[in-house]
Amino acid sequence: MFHPLRVAEVRPLTDDSVTISFEVPEELRAAYRYAPGQHIAIRRRVAGGEVRRTYSLCDPVPGEPAAGGPGGSTAGPRRLRVGVRLVEDGEFSTYALKELLTGDVLDVMPPAGRFVLEPRPGRFAAVVGGSGITPVLSQIGTVLAREPKAAFCLIRSDRTAASTMFLEEVADLKDRWPDRFQLVSALSREEQQAGLPSGRLDADRLTALLPALLPVPAVDGWYLCGPLGLVSAAEHALRILGVPRSRVHQEIFHVDEPPPVPVPAAGPRADGGTVRATLGGRAGSWSAAAGESVLETVLRNRSDAPYACKGGVCGTCRTKLVAGEVRMDRNFALEPEETGAGYVLACQSHPVTEVVEVDFDA
Incomplete structure (x- = not known):
């Protein structure tokens, strides 16, 4: 709301x-x-x-x-x-x-999202690019202020020093907690006097860099945020380094690749089918137009359906698939555990079966 x-x-x-x-x-x-x-x-x-x-x-x-x-x-x-x-x-x-x-x-809209680090003791690390620093800045400031037995390592990548967001805020974190906050900066388009050599942080570079910075197996949580390319590279590097998937959390800020080409409707979807949805404690059932996403069908009848980006990135339209089958075009917001539990992104989901039922309240 x-x-x-x-x-x-x-x-x-x-x-x-x-x-x-x-x-x-x-x-x-x-x-x-x-x-x-x-x-x-x-x-x-x-x-x-x-x-x-x-x-x-x-x-x-x-x-x-x-x-x-x-x-x-x-x-x-x-x-x-x-x-x-x-x-x-x-x-x-x-x-x-x-x-x-x-x-x-x-x-x-009130705050939402599952890219969260609740304060607790432990060692944490983040790999961020560009505006991906934004949520991690909140995580670092909160966990270090509230948990004296927590430590954080931030590896950030930016184009140039002039384009670096929250430069002063990050420097202040370093001044306040010099023993518990480690900062490593890389610029992709500019040389810097201190820090890493210029260039992109790709998977090979991160695979070599991360063990040199901190004891990778001892890190309790990894937080990856930024463009798809950087997040994918960091995730690949952590997989090579043997980090359990359960310790890796990610949020995509920008997707460079174009949306997928829609697949022509097939089977029951040729005549649209039916979408049933529960939202705000009220249930409804509506005919879907051929090729519509679940979100589009619901929005035609319930303007309060939650959404923001419509690109499969933010996760605002997350819903539980209760019955039927959908094809999800792409997903950059849900963790494997969520999809395994039956959650889908309504903006990317197209009905495959004649009847699809979802629950936005679940």
């Missing part, structure tokens, strides 16, 4: 990125509590429709207010802050960098 939130600040980070802060009214703060690594979906209404985008929250999770504090404060954040990088021909990012002003109001 979206709520209108006022923009408290739009602050430049680099030439092509900004942070946007939203004010959260006291009565909504409980609804906007978040775990380190989660994201929010932002909706902007435009002539003839709307634009939705998903951005990760970058601040450490705020501490709980004192019980019975002034005004009876409700636990939850007073502000939400996200980082937005300009994307070529990006409708929302262009608006955010060039037009959005303090005082403007945008619709914001």
Whole structure:
């Protein structure tokens, strides 16, 4: 469910990125509590429709207010802050960098997502690229502040020093926890005086680099975030190094490859079939048009169906397949454990059987 939130600040980070802060009214703060690594979906209404985008929250999770504090404060954040990088021909990012002003109001969905690191003792590491630093920044700040027996190693890759997001914030983390926070930076298009030689962090390079930086088998959790190419390379390197799949968590920020070419409808899908869905405690059954995704069918009848990117990346439209069979075009959001448990992405799922039933509340 979206709520209108006022923009408290739009602050430049680099030439092509900004942070946007939203004010959260006291009565909504409980609804906007978040775990380190989660994201929010932002909706902007435009002539003839709307634009939705998903951005990760970058601040450490705020501490709980004192019980019975002034005004009876409700636990939850007073502000939400996200980082937005300009994307070529990006409708929302262009608006955010060039037009959005303090005082403007945008619709914001409560935090969601499973790319989460809850504070606990242990050794953790992240490999991030570009704006993939955003959710990991929240994870690092939260776990180091709340868990004195935690340590974190951050390996980040950026094009140039000038394009590096949250440079000051990461430096501050290093100053605050020099013994528990290790930072390694790589620039793909620029030489730097300290740190790694320039160049991309591909699978071969990461396979050689990671054991030189930290004891790989002793790392309790790996967090990979950024473009598909970097995340795939890091995942491959960790697999070569023998890291159990259960310790690897990933979130894709950008997919370079084009969407798959739709497969022509076959069998029962030739006449569309039927989609049954439970959403917000209410169930419905609707005829599907041939070639429609499950999400498209539901949206024609329930405008409150959850979605953001429609590209199989953010996971906002995650739903449980209760009955029937679907073909999922692509998936960059669900873990193998989730798909094994029957979860699918509604935006990428096309009915194969005559009747498909899903549960968005599961």
